[in-house]
Amino acid sequence: MRRPTQILCLGFIAAALASCAGPTPHPTPGGSICAESRDRLNEPGAVIVQMENNPALPEFIASRVYAPREIVAKVGQVVQFTSADPDEQHTAELNSGACGTDYLHDHESDDLVFKVPGTYPFYCLVHGTTMAGTITIVR
Numbered sequence: 001m002r003r004p005t006q007i008l009c010l011g012f013i014a015a016a017l018a019s020c021a022g023p024t025p026h027p028t029p030g031g032s033i034c035a036e037s038r039d040r041l042n043e044p045g046a047v048i049v050q051m052e053n054n055p056a057l058p059e060f061i062a063s064r065v066y067a068p069r070e071i072v073a074k075v076g077q078v079v080q081f082t083s084a085d086p087d088e089q090h091t092a093e094l095n096s097g098a099c100g101t102d103y104l105h106d107h108e109s110d111d112l113v114f115k116v117p118g119t120y121p122f123y124c125l126v127h128g129t130t131m132a133g134t135i136t137i138v139r
């Protein structure tokens, strides 16, 4: 019979190995403010946001950007993030952690849908707050 301390150690090793394996999908919290979903991908009327690596931008601007970075959408409207970066993954994560996209490779998309009007700053879990924007939700 294994002692609890041995089982605990095995758990830590498994967690450490998992964290070494690289980014994993966002846990997809279905919060009261917003939710991540792939059920409405490419829906007509969606607000489209590209995740880009644009080295042509001026030096004082980080090259990895959301286009646009100031997003306006209505309650219930799909905000669709699509990666256009062949080199690195991106996410769009609310600063509050209320919801966020999966880690997206080039040409992959994920949707966020909001239930509550407001202004929601967001950023990329891979690139930190140098890759950031704001989603404004109106009625």
Ligand SMILES: [Cu+2]
Binding pocket: 064, 089, 090, 091, 124, 125, 126, 127, 128, 131
């Ligand atoms: Cu990024």
